[in-house]
Amino acid sequence: MSQPISKIRNLGPAMEAAFARVGIRSAEQLRELGTDAAYEQLLRAGSRPHFIGYYVIEMGLQGRPWNDCKGKEKDALRERFDAIKTRVASDPDIKGRSQLEAALNEIGVIERR
Template structure:
């Protein structure tokens, strides 16, 4: 089964449950995916996008405290987050529209 996701610094039971819903079952799998791909899977599984959650994940995978992210590094992470969110989140779309988009029937917003 592997090491629990919650064994990674900053990541608790709630994040571990979100990972499980996204099919990420262990800390090893999360590390292998990396922050961006894992966060994309979380969004695809229905998690609501939240910048702090994203950078907490990035910092945790680096073994750093969540509040260690500042300045230019935080601005760069914001750009990465916005790109992931734009590619993976269907905010404002119905489930039907999202499903139709997934199979290529309607244009992606």
């Protein structure tokens, strides 16, 4: 039996809905993917990047309060976050596309550029 994403510390209904839109529907799925891969899926589907949202996921998967992220650990997470943002932003299939276009492309409705 799978647990909802909202059972993970720090993650509530809004995050659960965002992950559901990209096909991540359980806490187990999210744990298996990990923060970076799951967050990248959100960005590729058109979510706007927010560093706090990113590290809230990481802290939640570690079972820690979201505001426990500080100092060098936070700096390292910022580097990972920036790398994900850069990778997604430089993808020619995504750059400059709307959330609708990204979703249609994801399910194969529009032709890749």
